[in-house]
Every structure is written in C-alpha cells, then in structure tokens.
Amino acid sequence: MDPKAFFKLSYGVYIVSTSADGKNAGCVINTLTQVTAEPARLSIALNKNNETLKLIEISGTFSAVVLSDDVTMDQIKRFGFQSSRDANKFDGIPQGRDGLNNPYPTDGVCARFACRVVSTLDVGTHVIVVGEVIEAEALDMNAPALTYSNYHHKKNGATPPNAPSYQKDAGTVVGYRCKVCGYILESDTLPLDFICPVCGKDASYFEKL
Known part of the structure; x- marks a missing residue:
C-alpha cells in the first residue's frame, strides 16, 4: 500500500465545537462532509480520545465552522494542538453562540452550521457522527475556504496524531x-x-x- 495516495484526497479545514455540563470544547478537523441534502445532514469523524467527542455524546449537538484561507495559525493552534481537557479554547476570543447553545469562533470563519446528532458509527480509532443541520449561515461569501493542501503548503501546518489523515x-x-x-x-x-x-x-x- 502506498500511503502517498491518501495525500491526493481533497479536504477542507474546520473547527467543530460543543457545550455540555457547563463546559465548552472544540477542535480542528478535516473531515466535515455533507452526506445528504434533504434533510441536510453533515458528518464528522473524531478520535475516541477527543474531549470534544465526549461532550458531543453528552449534548447531542455540535457546531461546525468552515475556516477561511486567511485564518491565522494562532487560531488553528488554539483549537488543534491542545486538549479541551486542559484549556478553555474559547477564553478571550471573538465568538458566537448558535441556536443549540454551542459556541463557535468567528475570526477566520466563512460559514457556520449548527447540527443535532442523528447517528454515530464506530470505525475503530474514530467515531463518525452524523448531524442534521438546524442552522446554516454564510458569514463571508468573498472569502475562499482553507483547503487542507493550503494548510500544509502555505501555512506549513502539521497533522496532529489524533487526525484521521495522520501517518506515523x-x-x-x-x-x-x-x-x-x-x-x-x-x-x-x-x-x-x-x-x-x-x-x-x-x-x-x-x-x-
């Protein structure tokens, strides 16, 4: 098997977040995908060790934002390279709150979604979560979305070990x-x-x- 073949798959870069038991959590992912149009549903894949997944399982909801190409690496580091178990990632940053009471960052974001979980699938190291879209909003139609390729090549970004695309x-x-x-x-x-x-x-x- 040639692992380089997986590098040809196209991804975006997103932040998924939720709130439960008085705690907020969020993380960077590259696995947000629209799976149906009617009803509108999105899927995400999160590592089983991810604190955000644990809170999503409690709340039954999640927020997802599409990062724009000009998002700062500081924003990506905040949500992608530390755990919500150890840090309040929303502390001191511009943010909104969706209709399902989930926080979401507003800087470097071009679209957002609020979803209610309808099903999950255990796929080994990760869990696929499917959510029905309750809210969808385009925040900046002129801003191109950040691709995973540009994240690596333009921003010199690394892949965390918990990511589905991480290669050891x-x-x-x-x-x-x-x-x-x-x-x-x-x-x-x-x-x-x-x-x-x-x-x-x-x-x-x-x-x-």
Missing part, C-alpha cells in the same frame, strides 16, 4: 517528532530547551524517530 511512518527521516502535533525536527540531537514551533510544547513531548 516518517520514512527515512532522522530526527524527533512532537507527540502532540506531529511536527518533525530533522536533527541528530534534540536540545533540552527546544520548543515546538507549531504547538509550543517542550522537548519532553518529543520522541526519537
């Missing part, structure tokens, strides 16, 4: 990989004071390839 095999690369965001430092040595340029974790979070 680093080939013949020699170096160290961040266990949080997947960033690879190509070096024979890892400085003790090294800080990951993507997620900000220190050298203790790196593993030798």
Whole structure:
C-alpha cells in the first residue's frame, strides 16, 4: 500500500465545537462532509480520545465552522494542538453562540452550521457522527475556504496524531517528532530547551524517530 495516495484526497479545514455540563470544547478537523441534502445532514469523524467527542455524546449537538484561507495559525493552534481537557479554547476570543447553545469562533470563519446528532458509527480509532443541520449561515461569501493542501503548503501546518489523515511512518527521516502535533525536527540531537514551533510544547513531548 502506498500511503502517498491518501495525500491526493481533497479536504477542507474546520473547527467543530460543543457545550455540555457547563463546559465548552472544540477542535480542528478535516473531515466535515455533507452526506445528504434533504434533510441536510453533515458528518464528522473524531478520535475516541477527543474531549470534544465526549461532550458531543453528552449534548447531542455540535457546531461546525468552515475556516477561511486567511485564518491565522494562532487560531488553528488554539483549537488543534491542545486538549479541551486542559484549556478553555474559547477564553478571550471573538465568538458566537448558535441556536443549540454551542459556541463557535468567528475570526477566520466563512460559514457556520449548527447540527443535532442523528447517528454515530464506530470505525475503530474514530467515531463518525452524523448531524442534521438546524442552522446554516454564510458569514463571508468573498472569502475562499482553507483547503487542507493550503494548510500544509502555505501555512506549513502539521497533522496532529489524533487526525484521521495522520501517518506515523516518517520514512527515512532522522530526527524527533512532537507527540502532540506531529511536527518533525530533522536533527541528530534534540536540545533540552527546544520548543515546538507549531504547538509550543517542550522537548519532553518529543520522541526519537
């Protein structure tokens, strides 16, 4: 099997969020897909270890926003490279609240959806969640959506280990990989004071390839 074949699949970049038991959670995904038009339904895939999935299972709802091409890497790092178990990702940022009481970020966003869960499917490491769209709003018709390809090539983004598209095999690369965001430092040595340029974790979070 050639893992490079998967790189030819096209994706967007999105933030999914929810609220339950007085707590907000959200994460970056590349798996938001429209599966039906009537009724309008979207599917997402989340890792079983994801805190956002756990709260979605409690609330039975989720919000999904489409990131625009000019979204900052700081916004992506906030939602993609730390856990909602450890941080309030919505603290201090511009945000809205949908009709299902889920928060969503408003900076770097060109469309949003509010969904009520109608079914789930266990697919091993991840769970596919299908939601019926209750609200849909185009926030910026002139802003192009960020593609997963541009996320990697224009923004030098990394793929977190919890993402469905993450590939563990680093080939013949020699170096160290961040266990949080997947960033690879190509070096024979890892400085003790090294800080990951993507997620900000220190050298203790790196593993030798």
